[in-house]
Amino acid sequence: MSRITDYELFEVPPRWLFLRIETSDGVVGWGEPVVEGRSKTVATAVEELMDNYLLGEPVNPIEDHWQTMYRGGFYRGGPVLMSAIAGIDQALWDAKGKQLGAPVYELLGGAARDRIEVYQWIGGDRPSEVAEEARQKIDEGFSALKMNATEEVERVDDPATVADAVDRLRQVREAVGDEVDIGVDFHGRVTKPMAKRLAKALEPYEPMFIEEPVLPEQNDALPDIAAHTTIPIATGERMFSRWDFKEVFENGAVDVIQPDLSHAGGITEVKKIAAMAEAYDVALAPHCPLGPVALASCIQVDACSPNAVIQEQSLNIHYNETSDVLDYLADPSVFDYEDGYVSVPDGPGLGIEINEEHVREQAEKSVDWHNPVWRHEDGSVAEW
The missing domain is CATH 3.20.20.120 (Enolase-like C-terminal domain)
Structure with a gap:
């Protein structure tokens, strides 16, 4: 039974965060867990989920993994946790599809x-x-x-x-x-x-x-x-x-x-x-x-x-x-x-092949994207 053995996170320009998971049979799955402008926060959430719940676990039971990541914590929902779960979920589906030789759909x-x-x-x-x-x-x-x-x-x-x-x-x-x-x-x-x-x-x-x-x-x-x-x-x-x-x-x-x-x-x-x-x-x-x-x-x-x-x-x-x-x-x-x-x-x-060498090169660059803070004419904060 193929198991999740390792993962890496890559913060890359312009404002993205990529997750690479690897399985015991050498299959690689990719996900994109990010909140634009909060990539470092989401990266920490991904690490907590991967380290606490997924490393060493089989790839296949994705629904159970989702329920565990969501319901395993007393506090649930919100952009950071759900984006971390989202990127992990994408990577698991990518890996499972590759193992079975079929598109996710x-x-x-x-x-x-x-x-x-x-x-x-x-x-x-x-x-x-x-x-x-x-x-x-x-x-x-x-x-x-x-x-x-x-x-x-x-x-x-x-x-x-x-x-x-x-x-x-x-x-x-x-x-x-x-x-x-x-x-x-x-x-x-x-x-x-x-x-x-x-x-x-x-x-x-x-x-x-x-x-x-x-x-x-x-x-x-x-x-x-x-x-x-x-x-x-x-x-x-x-x-x-x-x-x-x-x-x-x-x-x-x-x-x-x-x-x-x-x-x-x-x-x-x-x-x-x-x-x-x-x-x-x-x-x-x-x-x-x-x-x-x-x-x-x-x-x-x-x-x-x-x-x-x-x-x-x-x-x-x-x-x-x-x-x-x-x-x-x-x-x-x-x-x-x-x-x-x-x-x-x-x-x-997922039907795509990531250029891993390019990802690693770009991850060496400094990425610090945040959305602008807009203000009204009276100086109060406006919605961007």
Whole structure:
């Protein structure tokens, strides 16, 4: 019986943390356990879980490992623990798939599709010059885009702020036409009253969804916001387990959920969240502004989830200033995008081959990414 014998963690640019586990039969599995800007904290959590629960244990009982890591501690949930569990879970599925010679999606019931649509980011944190960038991305073959709606937004802001957001979306819609989907990310920067105003104002330009119209702490406001618009509402990147998603399923306000495969408990947990969503007629669009292991994990779940509709990916995203998704792959063609879609990889495990030599070289560099702290004009902290 193959057992978990060793592990290593690699903090690599631009802001990622990779986990390498090794088994007694020489198989290597890769995971991506990270909270962006808190990689050292999550690395410590991974070490605690690996050392306390997993070293010396068999690879195969992944569900039992998940339950042990989650329920073995009295205090549960939250971004740090769930991201640590997520990366370990990814690595275990990768190793198990390689041992059995099958892609992870085959182990989860088999494929429901051959490919999944992807969208490309435009505009950066402070969105500007989006129309020209939108045209460029469509010319490159993408069929869907996503952009931030605003910069900082006051709790109750002026009409110019709303007009600026509307103007940006209008320019993009006019640049790319009606056959391109455009997601608009509020990024949790917006309060409930402004979310209602913005949603109503953006509606004529028919965004694919408005994302995180309020912070997860204010999810109880989502039914009221949903009542003010016909635009689909998406949320979930800062929700970490199926228990976090219960409320938004039950109140019926959310149309698209966006759990993150590196934050919400990994493949094991997000597959369950996706199945819950299907029962409530809610679509799945996993959050993934991260690296190649996270993206590969997302695609494995997309492949076997009938309600998956589109996949975020971070190639050329504004965060990736020093390294990018494909840099860490031995064969980057596995993520070739064609007609706005990525094919489901058919290789064993996660279906990717990590360039381990490159990972080790990059891990020698200093990585200290933290998101910026924004402030309003009066000096108070603003949501980024």
